[in-house]
Amino acid sequence: MALNSVSRRALLSAVKVQSSQQVACMGSISKIGNREVVGYGYNGDKNYVDRIDFPMPAIRFKENTPDVQALHEKAKGDWNKLTLEEKKALYRASFAQTFSEMKAPTGEWKSVLGVALVIASMSVWIYMGMKTFVYFPMPDTFSPEKQNAQLERMLALKANPVEGPSSMWDYEKGDWKQ
Incomplete structure (x- = not known):
């Protein structure tokens, strides 16, 4: 049974959509490398972002190495048997920063204030130049x-x-x- 041209076009477009979705998924997998997907993520994207308002990223921070995999297997058991260094290594494998590191001041306000003052001084100099060289003197x-x-x-x-x-x-x- 031959397909008519309308149903053939619909089938071809469905195949194209499905193949483009597969390519998009494969592209996102290639970007995350060997990192484990552990959740939904921010807006459903498979990416890692340190955010205070969204504390659970979709993927782990570091790639799965044999050391990290061994720690994950050990963590499936009793956590009292883990040393403090192993707990820290597990945390750092999943997250890049702690909350206190995220909330720490960065000093960005200094550069913002500097840029704002430079722009303000430039505008004053432009005003003075316009007043001196462009504007006519006040009428008598x-x-x-x-x-x-x-x-x-x-x-x-x-x-x-x-x-x-x-x-x-x-x-x-x-x-x-x-």
Whole structure:
């Protein structure tokens, strides 16, 4: 029985999807090497990440060597028979850092503060350069004498007598209202 063209295309696309998934899985396995997958991991990825908020990575930190495998076999029994060094070696085979090592200050704030201060100083220098070489000088009308003359002219013309400066001027006394 011959397959029609629609079902043949669907079959071929399903085979392509399945083969691409197999390639993706094989690629992730080749990236983790000989390390044991021990859990779901962060977002379901098979990777190792030291995180305080997600303390259980998907794979062990170190690859399985004969020494580590022997320690794992010994740990399946009574843990009281393990020495302190063997317990530490087992921990370091599974994890790169302890919680206290993860929480320890790194000093990164110094570089962040340094970069922020460099950017702030550069912006001040750019502002000073723009003020000196690019911007035009302030107009003459910004001088205090010219502003006083403009206010006197507005009062003489009684400009904006409802809410403006003329409403606050007492024309009989020649002074500002209280």
